[in-house]
Amino acid sequence: MPIRNLSSLPIKEEGYAKPSDDVIEEFYIPCIENSTKYFRAVGYFDSTVFLIIGPEIVDFAKRGGRIYVLCSPNITQEDSEAIKKGYTTINKVIHGSIDTALDRMMDEADENYNIKVLATLISCGAMEIKIAELNYLSGERNLYHSKLGIFEDANNNLCSFTGSSNETYAGWAEDGNYESIEVKRSWCSEYEARATKRHQNEFNLLWNGKNNEIETVDFLEAYSRKLLKISESDIDHIDKNKIHRKNKLPKNNEQENIVPVSKKIDNLFMHQKEAIKNWENNNCVGIFKHATGSGKTVTALKVMDSHLKTSSPVLILVPSSLLFKQWQKEIKLEIDSPAILLAGDKNTKWKDTLGDFVSASSSGKRIILATMQTAADPLFIYRMNKAENLCLIADEVHQIGSPKNSTVLSINSKKKLGLSATPERYGDDEGTEKIFNYFEKIIDPVFTIYDALKSDPPRLTQYKYHPHIIHLLPDESEQWKEETNKIRKEIAKTNHNNKPFVLSDRAKMYLIQRSRIAKKSKSKLKVVVEVMKKFYEKTQKWIIYCEDQDQLQSVKEILIGMDIDVISYYSNMEDDKEQVLKYFSNNSTVMVAINCLDEGVDIPSVSHALILASTQNPRQFIQRRGRVLRIYEGKHIAEIHDALVSPVTIEDEPDQLSLVQSELKRALEFSGYAINTDSGMRIKKHMIDLGVDFNRIEENLNGNIE
Secondary structure (H helix, E strand, O other): OOOOOHHHOOOOOOOEEOOOOOHHHHHHHHHHHOOOEEEEEOOOEOHHHHHHHOOHHHHHHHOOOEEEEEEOOOOOHHHHHHHHOOOOOHHHHHHHHHHHHHHHHHHHOOOOHHHHHHHHHHHOOOEEEEEEEEOOOOOOOOEOOOOEEEEEOOOOOEEEEEEOOOEOHHHHOOOOOOOEEEEEEOOOOHHHHHHHHHHHHHHHHHHOOOOOOEEEEEOOHHHHHHHHOOOOOOHHHOOHHHOOOOOOOOOOOOOOOOOOOOOHHHOOOHHHHHHHHHHHHOOOEEEEEEOOOOOHHHHHHHHHHHHHOOOOOEEEEEOOHHHHHHHHHHHHHHOOOOEEEEEEOOEOOHHHHHHHHHOOOOOOOEEEEEEHHHHOOHHHHHHHOOOOOOEEEEEOHHHHHOOOHHHHHHOOOOEEEEEEOOOOOOOOHHHHHHHHHHHOOEEEEEEOHHHHHHOOOOOEOOEEEEEEEEOOOHHHHHHHHHHHHHHHHHHHHHOOOOOOOOOOHHHHHHHHHHHHHHHOOOHHHHHHHHHHHHHOOOOOOEEEEOOOHHHHHHHHHHHHHOOOOEEEEOOOOOOOHHHHHHHHHHOOOEEEEOHHHOOOOOOOOOOEEEEOOOOOOHHHHHHHHHHHHEOOOOOOOEEEEEEEEOOOOOOOOHHHHHHHHHHHHHHHHHHHHOOOOHHHHHHHHHHHHHOOOHHHHHHHOOOOOO
16 A cells, blocks of 8 residues: 655645636645644535545545544524524524525435445544634624635655645536645744644634634534445445546535636726826836825836836846735736846846847847846846837835946846835935936825825725833943943044044944844833733734844744744744744734835734834834734724833933934934824823924924835
8 A cells, every 4th residue: 555645745735726726636636645643623514525525535535534624514694693683593494404405405415425435434434624703792693704724644754834725616616716826835944833733722722612712513413324325335335436526516515706817907996097197208217106005016117017018028126035026916917918037136047048038139028137146247237228219117116226226237138117115215315316306306296104094095004003112221321321431432443523524434333233233122121022912913914123142032032931832033033034924924923023024015814013122214114013903804994002211301311302203303303103192292291201303303304204
């Protein structure tokens, strides 16, 4: 007998999605064939799954395979109203619902052999079913709707999947409704092993009735006796030739019509249309300065789509691997039949093909997607300068002004479009000048965070801002004074009268060292405990921004001690970053991160953020705010918590004046757009108490910072 091992299967790391993937043939059947146990928690269950599984399910049972199914009954609106009014009980409704389903199955058994297969599997013990119901008293139709499956083989390897597929024809069939699943494999990495173990524990809690929110009910013996009447005497008597892999849905299950998904580029908002028109009127050169969530990428894709119709090439430049992958997905969704040449992020074939790809003799919808790092290669620039009628699009255009990336600005392009909420480079006038020399100007309309929050429909989620004012510990205050004295001495030594002010490299180093004292203050760990105790709920998704590995680890230990599910995300992590982000997207958990999450990450389901460390660069805290303001179904208000370091008094700690000014500048920006206006009043009162001129700080705030 061959050894059946899940780890030998070519299971896709990225999961499966219909209609591009045949989920049954590529995933479900191979896993069934290589498993000894199958655990499934579904929203609803119907025998129609066996219309498409085929004989493999019988072979699975014959070799001793066991299936454990946790599902919910079908409760109608009328049933719900009857429960509310006290005419019946939830248990009576549940058992009545199951009885009805079983009666229907028995009536159809003679015409549909697959139902007999299901009945046989249950009767012989190969399949065990339990019913899950939410512990509610209101009678609302709150069915248990988890979508979790786990395959287990003889070596205890686990393959878990989560997503939108149910054990029904519409859930699994190739021609059923569009569905997708995310997959985790215990043998691939520590991260995926933890995920599969967590899924297994979640199922076991439900199965054993230990979830306080969900009551688990055994499948009554009476139901098994009823099924016995239509089942075969044992599994060996099942005629696999009579099993149909596909069939039409039962009469009482009407499959929903599949509605084609319209493209986002065909449904632009007014500010997007106006921006494109004004960009074209400026000879197709300029920058879109649009806030997070405003659809910058979609606007650029519309520009790209129009240009590609001339059979001329498009070059897209991105600063990071994450954005590189996101653009690939968006292009495939919005552009019909594109030819995409990838350059960067481990893609090196461009060196041999780029010249021919951009030549005038080539045609079709040609798109070059490149990282800015690769595009700065002299060979890349040389080959791109052979292109005719090129359209260049730079995402996060502020990044292109850096000394390393700015060589890309020597690429000749007839059409040039930059995208950024904050195109100006903080503290780098020279880099900013390079950007505007190439892209000329910002195209009207500028779309600010205020516009995004107030537009109809809103482009961002309304948010509450919660500042938490803390103070440096005594030893940290002393360190701050020492570093301040070093900075003063260095500035005095390197700057003299009648000479322009210059900040030496040593002075810059002292400034960085001093700023880290505030960012890593141990007082912030108390904020973590207080905030999570008061505000955290297990159904929420949080990001906590940390300064470095030490702080991240300390925060992680606190959260683990509070029995909070936590994952880490930082630049040099061992786990696959993309897999970690997928896990975070699909689970209610807390992510502790260092500043690599600031740019290029789109996880709209994030609802809460706690900022422990932040630079003075407005772009950073603007991007962090943007992470939690994305529109997401069911997310009505986002919450931002901010640990602000402030001296007790300016008189006693005058060296911390610059610190409190930078901290309060961020606080005023955040509170200015928050729906809880009291947060801004609290900040201003605190500034008055300290003797800080908040009007002066407000004047320095850029009202169009996004």
